[in-house]
Amino acid sequence: MKDTHKHTGYITPPDYFQLFETDLKNRLSTQGLPKKPGYTLPPDYFEMVEGPIFKKISKKPKHTAVRPVAYIAAIAASVVLVVSLFVQKPSAGVSWQSLSAEDISSYIISGGIEMNTTDLAQLFKDEEINTLQNFTSTLNSNTLEDYLLETIDEATLETE
C-alpha cells in the first residue's frame, strides 16, 4: 500500500506503530476489570483533613538539636568503656572476641552503662571530639532528617 502520509506532512511519534498494538492489547485485556478499586473514606474527610495539617505546620519544629555529637560520643564512649572493661578484667568464658556488636549494643541500650554526656566527654581528648564534630558536620540535613524520621518516634521528640 502506498504511504500517502508522505504527501500530507503528518508524522507519528517514534515507534508509534510498534507500540500501538501493545497499547491496544492492554486496553482490551483490562476491559473486563473493575475501573475503581472500591475504597471509600469517612464522610467529610477532605474537609476535615486540612485542620490537622495546618495544626502540624504551625507548630515550629522543636529544636531537639538532636545533639549528634553527644549521641555519637555516648555510643563511642560506651563501646570504649565496654572494651576496656573486658580487656582489663577478662571473665572466665567471656572474651571480647566472643561478643558481637549486637550484644554490646543491647547491653548499652538496656541501661548496662549509665553515664551522662559530661562523663562521656571527659573520656575523650579534645582532638577526638573535634574528629567527631568534623564527622557529623559532613552529614547533610536531608540524610540526618531521614535518619531521625526512621529511628525516632514522636513520643521521644515530644519529651526532648
Next chain:
Amino acid sequence: MSHEKKLVAALQTPKEQQLAFSELLRQYKQPLYWHIRRMVVRHEDADDVLQNTFIKVFRNIKKFKGDSKLYTWLYRIATNEAMTHLNKKAKQGQCTVNDVKEQALKNLKSDPYFEGGTAEQILLKAIAALPQKQQLVFTMKYFEDHTYQQLSEILETSVGALKSSYHIATAKITAYVKEHGSNPLTVVR
C-alpha cells in the same frame, strides 16, 4: 506567568504562604489521597501519609527550584512517603512490603472504608502480587489515568520502559484474574 508558577512563588513568599498552601491543599489533597490510598490500602494509613506528605511539602517548598513541575514533585513526595510508610510497617512486622499489603488486603472485607466486591478484591490482590515498580506503574496508569509522559517524569523512568512495565503488569494481572476469578474463594480469604 503560569498558574503553577504563581502558586509556587506565593508558597515561597512568607506573607502569601498560608493562603497559597490552602490553595495547594484544595487542588491536590484528593488526587494525592487516592494515589497514596491505592499504595497503602487502609484509610488510616493513607491519612497519615497524606498529612506527612503535605507537611514535607510545606517544609521543603523553599527548596523547590522548578526543575520539574509542581505536580511531578508532589507525586514524588507522596510516593516516597507511602513507600517509607510501608517499609516502616514491614520493618516493624519483620516481613516484606508485599506481606504488609497482602495482610491489609486480607482484612478488606471487614474494612468499613471498602465497598468493593469480589472482582475488586481479586484485582487488588493481583496488583499486590506484582513487583513494587510494576504495581506503581499499573496503578497510576490504570486507575489514575496518568499519561506515560507524566509517569516518566514522576517515576524518572523512560516512556519505553514504562510501556513495557505496564504491558507485563497487565499480562500478569489478567492471568491472575483468569486463574482466580472463576473461584473467588481461592483468593478472597
